[in-house]
Amino acid sequence: MQKKVTIYDLSKILNVSPATVSRGLNDHPSISAKTKKRIALAAKKHGYITNKFAVNLTKQKSNTIGVIVPRLNSYFMSTVLAGMEQVINKVGYNLIISQSLESEEKEKINAKTLLNSGVDALLVSLSYETSNYDHFIDYTSRNIPLLFFDRVLNLPECYTVLIDNKAAGYEATEHLIHQGCTNILHISGHLKRNVYSERFEGYKNALQANNISFQEANFLETDLNPKKIDRVMKHIKNSTNKIDGIFVSSDNFAASCIKELTKEGYRIPEDIKVIGFNNDFVSEIVSPNLSTIDYPGFKMGMLAGESIIAHLNGNINLESINAITLRHKLIKRESTSK
Amino acid sequence: MQKKVTIYDLSKILNVSPATVSRGLNDHPSISAKTKKRIALAAKKHGYITNKFAVNLTKQKSNTIGVIVPRLNSYFMSTVLAGMEQVINKVGYNLIISQSLESEEKEKINAKTLLNSGVDALLVSLSYETSNYDHFIDYTSRNIPLLFFDRVLNLPECYTVLIDNKAAGYEATEHLIHQGCTNILHISGHLKRNVYSERFEGYKNALQANNISFQEANFLETDLNPKKIDRVMKHIKNSTNKIDGIFVSSDNFAASCIKELTKEGYRIPEDIKVIGFNNDFVSEIVSPNLSTIDYPGFKMGMLAGESIIAHLNGNINLESINAITLRHKLIKRESTSK
């Protein structure tokens, strides 16, 4: 175990004060170039590394940003995180990532832990369950910037980065209608979350705009877990009116649907057209290719990261902004062709 | 901005010493239940939260574990991370995650940053480029535990968690042979990395064991990026001996191969059988279903996390262990059926 060397050690070695060493190391203007060089040299020679614990304590900041996501292992989420990490790392920050596993309880614990560990800001995408804001007031009351992305809270005081899910849901549905579908099933995630409820809104609006009345039976609230595809298949087979289009709020689940439907003898897109959501890699692999909504995860991550950094640097003030909406895009592929 | 309350504030309020407050808060045995209750109450009432910066400084540890991965946005990696996060969070640690983006340069910077920020341990999966160990000696020399997973270094002093890639490569190849393939192409990642070089070894061994001589032309070193499938297609079409089997070191890339080959008129598995690696979600979606090697990412993450925690707690000593090898499994699906 190599004993750690501090600025005091260096100051003794160099016969200068600790303050000078500190300044030298931090490139303070009032230190002569010569002294700086000596300090730098000695630091390198003795393997000095700054003790961030002490720096954090004095400055009361950690250069660390907390993230809470529902789960790490999702194509979309990992893409978002990749974007965040990239911009945040570039400016010397680190990302502390934790997952709520869709549990409000764990989300609360995570929020508390991250608060405790002194993150300078928090980025959150909410769990399925979360229905109140209480675990975040510790942040706002301490003026720790808070930003929600993707799965957000409908509160005016929350700064958010997301896409226009309602419009996207509308476009997806309308695309199916334009392709000739008249009895469209919508497979949704939990309506508690904005992303799903808004897509659902868009779906209904598109129906209405095209004079198709919404049928309760054509709506399925699920947890979008491909392992639970059976229920959906049963629903489709048992529906009184033949379903000729499906709008699924996730590509993974949509791909599973295509797979199962094909197995059951349905022809896609002739019998049933399917459109997904996200533009995951899987949408290009499944046969037929899955039409979908391109959801710019990487960009969302970058934007969330950039916004929080800009705010921390005092360049912009999030409080004046309510939401940043990213551009989505309808991707037409074989699964919805005429 | 709510002024932060310290143990000194509480000690004044309660007319006890700061030490008592500290002890009370930390449930020290020598503090009376009554005093503890008083302290807890006051803490809650005044919204006290412990200042981790000070604790870290005093204890010289951060309860934080650093992770460096090649990229966050990969199915496999995000699964590993999900496993890690779960076990590590449960015992009160946090994960600081950074990505090298396959660059040795960035990996070095990340390693330094994480060292600086005072992680208690480091978990690493190496970038494609990395060829030397230098950026990790800062850790070993400071006795900061270091663990490599998946993409590791072939050094005796490195503690690693991985699967037996050679055996897995062997099994994948032999499976193709058993299914009747005689001219098998192997599409690999960069041989610099153990995971790919060992699978390649396994491939060659399986050929040899079955009296098939290895052809240089049947080996393709790539970066496994599905976007660069063209080169592979060209190779297959131009090969003098008809290729009847492909062993791809990644499911994503294998799925893309199936997709492209089918488009070009090849029948899978009749003309060419394909086997992938990882057992990603996509392997079940592509048509025909992709045979593959099940690679227990989540378990690998959990194991890496558990090992490092056990080591930090002094329960096991990593230095006595060299490698933990996880069980893999051949998954036979349609893409290799006779």
Place this chain on the structure above:
DNA sequence: ATGAAAGCGCTAACAA
């Protein structure tokens, strides 16, 4: 251009 010294908030050894 450099130094002295206080302070960041907590823990723990030693005393009482």
Place this chain on the structure above:
DNA sequence: TTGTTAGCGCTTTCAT
């Protein structure tokens, strides 16, 4: 059971 006090290593104000 509780208190006193000396750090942990760095930054920064005020002197020089």
